[in-house]
Amino acid sequence: MSTQDELARVVRDHAGRLAGALVSLLGDFSAAEDLVQDAIEIALKRWPAEGIPERPDAWLFTVAKRRGLDVLRRQQNYRAKLAELELPVRPPADDRLRLIFTCCHPALAREAQVALTLRVVCGLTTAQIAAAFLASESAVGQRITRAKRKITDAGIPYRIPRDDELPERLTEVLTVIYLLFNEGYLSSTAERTHSRDLVDDAEWLTALLHGLLPNEPEVAGLLALIRLHRARTAARFTPAGELVLLEHQDRTLWDHAAITEATALLTRTARRHHAPGPYQLQAAIAACHSEAPTWSETDWPQILVLYDMLLVLQPSPVTSLHRSIALSYVRGPAVALAELDALAGDLENYPLFHATRAQFLRDLDRPAEARAADERAAELTANPALLEVLNERLAR
Amino acid sequence: MKYVLMFIETEEFEKEFAALEPAEREVAYRRVYQWFDDHRDKITNRGNKLQAAETATTVRLDGGRVMTTDGPFIEGKEVVSGFTEIDVEDLDEALRMVKTWPGCPVVEIRPVAEV
Numbered sequence: 001m002s003t004q005d006e007l008a009r010v011v012r013d014h015a016g017r018l019a020g021a022l023v024s025l026l027g028d029f030s031a032a033e034d035l036v037q038d039a040i041e042i043a044l045k046r047w048p049a050e051g052i053p054e055r056p057d058a059w060l061f062t063v064a065k066r067r068g069l070d071v072l073r074r075q076q077n078y079r080a081k082l083a084e085l086e087l088p089v090r091p092p093a094d095d096r097l098r099l100i101f102t103c104c105h106p107a108l109a110r111e112a113q114v115a116l117t118l119r120v121v122c123g124l125t126t127a128q129i130a131a132a133f134l135a136s137e138s139a140v141g142q143r144i145t146r147a148k149r150k151i152t153d154a155g156i157p158y159r160i161p162r163d164d165e166l167p168e169r170l171t172e173v174l175t176v177i178y179l180l181f182n183e184g185y186l187s188s189t190a191e192r193t194h195s196r197d198l199v200d201d202a203e204w205l206t207a208l209l210h211g212l213l214p215n216e217p218e219v220a221g222l223l224a225l226i227r228l229h230r231a232r233t234a235a236r237f238t239p240a241g242e243l244v245l246l247e248h249q250d251r252t253l254w255d256h257a258a259i260t261e262a263t264a265l266l267t268r269t270a271r272r273h274h275a276p277g278p279y280q281l282q283a284a285i286a287a288c289h290s291e292a293p294t295w296s297e298t299d300w301p302q303i304l305v306l307y308d309m310l311l312v313l314q315p316s317p318v319t320s321l322h323r324s325i326a327l328s329y330v331r332g333p334a335v336a337l338a339e340l341d342a343l344a345g346d347l348e349n350y351p352l353f354h355a356t357r358a359q360f361l362r363d364l365d366r367p368a369e370a371r372a373a374d375e376r377a378a379e380l381t382a383n384p385a386l387l388e389v390l391n392e393r394l395a396r
Numbered sequence: 397m398k399y400v401l402m403f404i405e406t407e408e409f410e411k412e413f414a415a416l417e418p419a420e421r422e423v424a425y426r427r428v429y430q431w432f433d434d435h436r437d438k439i440t441n442r443g444n445k446l447q448a449a450e451t452a453t454t455v456r457l458d459g460g461r462v463m464t465t466d467g468p469f470i471e472g473k474e475v476v477s478g479f480t481e482i483d484v485e486d487l488d489e490a491l492r493m494v495k496t497w498p499g500c501p502v503v504e505i506r507p508v509a510e511v
Contacts, residue, residue, distance in 0.1 A: 107487055154507050155397040157486040165488070 011040055014057045015123025020095025030148040033120050039063040040123055097212045098159050104173040105156045112147035113176045122201050132198050174222055177205050181226055217273040221280030224266040228286040231258040243385035247295045259290045281310045300329040317346035333363035351381035398483050399490050404502035405477040427498040443480030
């Protein structure tokens with residue numbers, strides 16, 4: 001692990017805890033978040049030279065507190081509170097949970113939810129978030145500033161939602177994490193090195209959430225889903241960094257211990273809760289793929305059933321597209337192509353629609369149409385990994 | 397915290413409402429009155445129902461000279477049709493309250509600035 005990675009990990013482990021504790025003590029989300037961010041910036045400058053201190057949390061806390069006292073010379077109202085501040089020995093886990101729900105409040109725009117969560121809970125700096133999303137630092141900075149102002153001015157509370165509100169609000173939180181995961185995993189634009197960090201953050205956040213809400217089945221489902229995908233990372237790229245499709249991956253490179261563990265988590269969850277939600281279903285599909293010894297031995301009928309269940313809960317043309325792939329193995333490419341063509345209206349501009357169509361057409365021995373479809377897919381995507389795959393097909 | 401709730405009508409809602417039988421309309425009004433009663437302790441100013449947008453007159457003072465024109469300040473398919481002021485703990489409480497609103501289809505929740 002590089003020093004930078006280790007720094008990022010140490011910061012992430014402590015930033016959310018520190019922010020959570022400071023927000024509850026100061027009662028001011030924005031002020032607390034500024035203090036933590038300042039401390040992180042200083043740590044990222046000094047730790048590479050001085051080494052990571054023995055107790056990074058105490059170090060960050062001391063710096064945050066000192067910065068806070070500086071601010072107080074200008075703003076008297078927090079003086080009493082800050083002066084009494086001690087680093088909580090073991091701050092209640094609730095603090096970080098409250099922090100996550102505040103950052104992902106539905107009254108904030110989705111982009112603001114994502115940026116705030118990465119910054120406040122994961123401890124990323126504005127520059128790191130901007131790099132991950134290929135956005136300008138000033139744009140991300142403004143988004144965060146506006147969101148923090150809205151939290152204060154609009155009265156967005158710093159607390160865990162009530163039981164009757166929890167399912168809806170948890171869905172919001174999981175959507176944000178799923179978005180991070182997807183952005184990292186299937187990034188449309190971002191460079192690979194950055195996007196892989198986002199998958200890391202998404203897994204870490206889900207694990208944290210699972211630790212705090214162990215009985216929420218969809219949290220467990222999302223955790224299993226992310227871990228099953230990550231278990232295949234070593235086989236997903238060639239040493240040169242080119243994407244390898246699942247079908248052609250070297251399955252001996254997969255992390256089979258991680259697959260077993262994630263599958264066990266999924267099974268335990270399914271046993272306790274009988275109506276699986278969308279994340280559990282997606283994880284179950286990933287588990288079917290991960291447990292197959294070879295591509296040809298994949299349990300396609302089971303995958304087809306899972307997609308049908310998923311479509312009931314969350315009908316979406318993209319899900320139907322994935323279902324059509326399973327269908328092609330169960331009932332043949334002609335049936336699958338007919339189903340896929342029915343989605344043309346919704347997915348005309350979606351590159352994977354044309355790439356999948358090309359695959360079915362090739363299986364049906366219609367090479368000229370297959371080629372045209374691959375060309376259309378290549379026109380529609382800027383994703384370097386997908387372009388490589390398409391160009392390789394077209395060069396054949 | 398104090399918030400103003402702005403009740404907003406859409407063209408479609410207006411048309412549907414106009415097409416109701418008088419008795420149905422009466423039921424709809426009664427549900428709105430009931431909502432105000434249910435939240436009596438949170439409502440600091442009952443606000444008012446506004447006359448239709450066609451009755452609005454807009455005065456522009458920002459162009460160097462005063463301009464008086466017909467209609468609401470924004471030409472839109474969604475217009476403010478009434479308002480009320482509430483005093484609640486935070487945005488979540490305002491949201492809970494608004495989710496039970498039985499009237500028009502859009503409600504904007506705006507915090508009142510402390511001056």
